[in-house]
Amino acid sequence: MMATAQGISRLVYRRGRLTEKTFTPRLGSDTVWRPGQAPGLSTSETLSLRRGEIAQVIDVALLQPPLRAIPDDVAAGGTPGHVSITPVDGAGGVDQQLLDEWAATRGHSAAHPLTGKVMQAVVQINVRQAP
Amino acid sequence: MSTAPAVQNSGLTPADWDQVHSQVQAALDVLAQRVRVRCPAAIVRPGGRTAGRVWFLSSYREFNLTEDDTEAEDVVAAMTFSPAADGIRILADIGGAATGLTDYEAPERFVPANLAAVLAAARELGEELGRQDEVVVNALSERRPPPDYHKERA
Numbered sequence: 001m002m003a004t005a006q007g008i009s010r011l012v013y014r015r016g017r018l019t020e021k022t023f024t025p026r027l028g029s030d031t032v033w034r035p036g037q038a039p040g041l042s043t044s045e046t047l048s049l050r051r052g053e054i055a056q057v058i059d060v061a062l063l064q065p066p067l068r069a070i071p072d073d074v075a076a077g078g079t080p081g082h083v084s085i086t087p088v089d090g091a092g093g094v095d096q097q098l099l100d101e102w103a104a105t106r107g108h109s110a111a112h113p114l115t116g117k118v119m120q121a122v123v124q125i126n127v128r129q130a131p
Numbered sequence: 132m133s134t135a136p137a138v139q140n141s142g143l144t145p146a147d148w149d150q151v152h153s154q155v156q157a158a159l160d161v162l163a164q165r166v167r168v169r170c171p172a173a174i175v176r177p178g179g180r181t182a183g184r185v186w187f188l189s190s191y192r193e194f195n196l197t198e199d200d201t202e203a204e205d206v207v208a209a210m211t212f213s214p215a216a217d218g219i220r221i222l223a224d225i226g227g228a229a230t231g232l233t234d235y236e237a238p239e240r241f242v243p244a245n246l247a248a249v250l251a252a253a254r255e256l257g258e259e260l261g262r263q264d265e266v267v268v269n270a271l272s273e274r275r276p277p278p279d280y281h282k283e284r285a
Contacts, residue, residue: 018183019205
């Protein structure tokens with residue numbers, strides 16, 4: 001399995017279809033800090049799909065700044081395998097204002113540029129669980 | 132060394148893809164009308180499209196019973212065009228926007244990378260999608276909640 005310098009899988013999974021909403025965080029649920037978990041677009045290092053479900057595969061090494069993939073800190077209460085894709089500032093911290101701006105565009109006709117950046121990092125589409 | 136798939140040339144121009152998108156949306160208009168007849172409360176969101184490194188176009192329409200998709204995910208009818216070995220692969224399907232659950236899927240098509248072939252296949256698949264109003268309404272009635280990534284693995 002390929003990994004990044006941060007030690008997380010280079011490939012992460014996002015359930016759902018190829019819509020703009022799939023690659024845009026939700027205002028509220030995805031923009032708040034949780035113990036051991038940075039806010040942002042949720043993805044998972046492992047693929048756990050039920051029969052008939054599909055997911056999209058994102059190569060986090062292809063994410064362009066200011067986006068970064070931040071794995072949960074399990075020891076601090078995060079979820080194992082959960083990775084947040086979120087904008088960061090110059091110091092490497094979550095850019096909360098930009099994240100909020102990004103999430104506020106979810107469902108609107110003009111997609112945020114960060115949504116486009118995530119889609120450009122998708123390397124495999126509509127994957128399914130192996131039978 | 133990068134292992135990222137190269138952005139592939141589809142053989143179609145951006146204007147060609149606009150034409151394909153318009154044709155798919157026309158088919159989804161028919162589906163939307165049929166869904167509204169069967170379920171007047173259905174909300175049909177404006178048509179959307181995406182493209183990326185490994186797909187040329189995904190043209191879609193989202194349905195729900197509420198404006199908000201927090202409690203129940205949208206149901207998406209879509210046609211997606213992606214690179215294949217000798218042309219273009221076309222997938223027409225209906226399913227959950229966030230769970231990824233598939234409610235309907237037409238057999239995949241593989242066509243040469245030229246506009247006429249893509250439009251012809253898209254027309255046929257569009258007619259198939261346009262007849263799936265019952266699938267959409269049934270999926271809407273399930274009111275499937277989106278996955279909670281914060282509590283469980285994706």
